[in-house]
Structures are given as structure tokens and as C-alpha cells.
Amino acid sequence: METKIFKPNQVEAAAALLRAGQLVSFPTETVYGLGADATNEAAVKQVYAAKGRPSDNPLIVTVTGPAMVEQYAQPLSTKAQALMKAFWPGSLTLILNLQPNALSQAVTGGLKTAAFRNPANQTTLNLIQAAGVPLVGPSANTSGKPSPTLAEHVYHDLKGKIAGIVDDGPAQVGVESTILDLTADVPTILRPGAVTEADLEPVIGQVRSNHHKVGKTEVPKAPGMKYKHYAPDAQVYIVDHETDWDAAFKWAQAQDYSIGVMALDNVLAAHQLPTNVEAYSLGQDLSSASHRLFAGLRHFDPESSVKGILTQGFADDGLGSAYMNRLNKSAGQVHFDPTQA
Structure with missing residues (x-):
């Protein structure tokens, strides 16, 4: 139609x-x-x-x-x-x-x-x-x-x-x-x-x-409690701490494919981006990051060929709880391990 x-x-x-x-x-x-x-x-x-x-x-x-x-x-x-x-x-x-x-x-x-x-x-x-x-x-x-x-x-x-x-x-x-x-x-x-x-x-x-994921035989009372949500085609990796970004960029540079990075402006400005990294700004703070999160994840679906997306995490409280709830579901609870760099 x-x-x-x-x-x-x-x-x-x-x-x-x-x-x-x-x-x-x-x-x-x-x-x-x-x-x-x-x-x-x-x-x-x-x-x-x-x-x-x-x-x-x-x-x-x-x-x-x-x-x-x-x-x-x-x-x-x-x-x-x-x-x-x-x-x-x-x-x-x-x-x-x-x-x-x-x-x-x-x-x-x-x-x-x-x-x-x-x-x-x-x-x-x-x-x-x-x-x-x-x-x-x-x-x-x-x-x-x-x-x-x-x-x-x-x-x-x-x-x-x-x-x-x-x-x-x-x-x-x-x-x-x-x-x-x-x-x-x-x-x-x-x-x-x-x-x-x-x-x-x-x-x-x-x-x-109560943000638990309900079981296979349960009927959820609200959307988002049972099924996979918010996931782009590429695997999302949550970067938990600003101190982990050096290792995250080092890991990205070592990959033989393109990597997306979603982070605040201060993180992006503080690092020399590898040639295989495509950056998407989450703005200045948690509020702007929450506003831009879904648009960023969507950016890396039709508009680029990245196979992994490193995304900035925040403290899980206040508005951060909403942001991390969506980001964890998007990543399937996968967090970047800085020791692998």
C-alpha cells in the first residue's frame, strides 16, 4: 500500500x-x-x-x-x-x-x-x-x-x-x-x-x-520485558568507564572491519580515531545521549557497513537507568572487556 x-x-x-x-x-x-x-x-x-x-x-x-x-x-x-x-x-x-x-x-x-x-x-x-x-x-x-x-x-x-x-x-x-x-x-x-x-x-x-525479563511461558505486563529490543544489525559493545576508551580504540584499530563508536563529544575529542572507525556523537551529557541513542543505533544499520558498535555506558541511576536499560537490551548485555585489547 x-x-x-x-x-x-x-x-x-x-x-x-x-x-x-x-x-x-x-x-x-x-x-x-x-x-x-x-x-x-x-x-x-x-x-x-x-x-x-x-x-x-x-x-x-x-x-x-x-x-x-x-x-x-x-x-x-x-x-x-x-x-x-x-x-x-x-x-x-x-x-x-x-x-x-x-x-x-x-x-x-x-x-x-x-x-x-x-x-x-x-x-x-x-x-x-x-x-x-x-x-x-x-x-x-x-x-x-x-x-x-x-x-x-x-x-x-x-x-x-x-x-x-x-x-x-x-x-x-x-x-x-x-x-x-x-x-x-x-x-x-x-x-x-x-x-x-x-x-x-x-x-x-x-x-x-522490577526490570526483569519474563520467562518464555509468562505474559509480560508491559512492552520490553520478554523479547529482544533495540538491536541494530551490528553487535553493540558497552564501554562502561571513560578509562576504558583507550583500550576500546586500540581494539577497534586491530579489527579488519569497520567499527562504529557512539560516545560523548569529550571522549571523541580526546582520542585519535582509527581509520576504520566511524564516530557518532552522543552530545555533551547523559540527557543528549538518551535523546540520540536510538538515532545513533539506526545510523549504523542502513548508512554504514560496521560490524561492531562501541557505545558509551553511564551510571545506572536516574535517567541513566532508562538509557542503560535500552543499551543493555540493544547489546544483549555484552560489555567491552578492556583486557582483550
Whole structure:
């Protein structure tokens, strides 16, 4: 099929496709999502087919605000209301108990819960409002590949498989939303993001983190808990410490193939890059690195022939938890060993 590109002032045309059961990618402040009418089971199933996504990997439901959530979820708890007031619209996804048969199993993965998100992107809020229904919104990429932060990334992966893409420029955050399970005894972060424990606890008290990968027979409550994610074609190696970069560049130079390097500007400036190294800047700090991570991983897929990507690691706390969560999954937990140089 033809994949049409829509500008932000063309959301009515994109919404018409959604109402007709078609798939349309939409922008958020984190990454681009793949939208379908969350109340149309046939349309939702097309999302799994277009992405090549396992059918037991539940989908996030993207909404315009609490009033839309209340049409499908059980009555909102005091904590849920407080979180929505504090962080919505924004990069926080909440897992809530559903009303009986409120959404199809194609959305929930067969669970009695669903994840709801109210993105901080006015174009997408306008799109949902025009469509008149909530949208499922997994990342708009081939399943397992780095998430898209540009409309061009979506087009690369899904051209001919979806009806349209609403292009609103680059995503501002660059890593997906924090997912918080409010159905647990203690609210639990299942996927770290820009909203951290330190942000959440002043609003609702104690918060736990549980980023484990679920077993083969388990149904994950949230995306990213079971299957391989964010992986480019080349093997990613995490460089844990700035003091390891001398060894990392020495190792890269010894290879008989091209190596990609993703690092902060100060690391790149401090080293003479071997001739077989292609550098991608992660910017000045952790914030810019989080914003550029997926774009960098995607850069080394279609645009170069590198067979390994050395990527800078950070401390696993705060925003670093979100960054390292994605980077570890992209690398398959493979860390560069400086003793091998």
C-alpha cells in the first residue's frame, strides 16, 4: 500500500484512516508510535503483523487524558489521579485494572490490565481527538529494532505496510516512557524512562523497580520485558568507564572491519580515531545521549557497513537507568572487556 506522509495540520485526514481501520504512525515526545483504533480488534491485529511483533506482547493505549481512561479502566485510585495530575501529558505510562471486556485481548495480551499513556505532543492529542477513540501505540518500528525518533525511521521500517505517518519532526526525549504498574501492592516501575523513582515518590510514596525479563511461558505486563529490543544489525559493545576508551580504540584499530563508536563529544575529542572507525556523537551529557541513542543505533544499520558498535555506558541511576536499560537490551548485555585489547 502507499504510505502517505501527513503534516501536523493534516491530522483530520490521518484520523479518517484510523477510523477506517488503517494504521497511522504518530509522533510523541519520546519516540514515534504506531497507531490503530484500540477498540477495533482487526485493526489492532494489523499492528502486530506490520511490526512482526509477538502477540503476547501487550500494547500501550494512548489517550487524550484521564476522562478517556475512565471509559475503559476500573475507577481511578487516589494515586492514579495524583500521578495523572503531576505527569500527564508526559512520559509516564500507567498500568491499570480494566473494566470487564473493555478492550480486546489483542490489546492486553490476554491480561485484565492495560497500560495507558497521555503523550506530551499536541499533534497526537489532536489526532486522537479527531479519531474519537484511543489508539494503541507501540513504537513504530520493525519489532526488535531500535525505536524511531524521526518520521524517516518509521518510513524506513514500515513503508508499504501502514497507511500513513504524521511527521512532527524529531522526538524530544528519545527513550520511551516510564511504565509504572499501579496494580501491584507497591507501585512498580517495569520500564525505566525519563520519569524516575525520585520524581514519583514525592507524589505517591514508595515505588519499586522490577526490570526483569519474563520467562518464555509468562505474559509480560508491559512492552520490553520478554523479547529482544533495540538491536541494530551490528553487535553493540558497552564501554562502561571513560578509562576504558583507550583500550576500546586500540581494539577497534586491530579489527579488519569497520567499527562504529557512539560516545560523548569529550571522549571523541580526546582520542585519535582509527581509520576504520566511524564516530557518532552522543552530545555533551547523559540527557543528549538518551535523546540520540536510538538515532545513533539506526545510523549504523542502513548508512554504514560496521560490524561492531562501541557505545558509551553511564551510571545506572536516574535517567541513566532508562538509557542503560535500552543499551543493555540493544547489546544483549555484552560489555567491552578492556583486557582483550
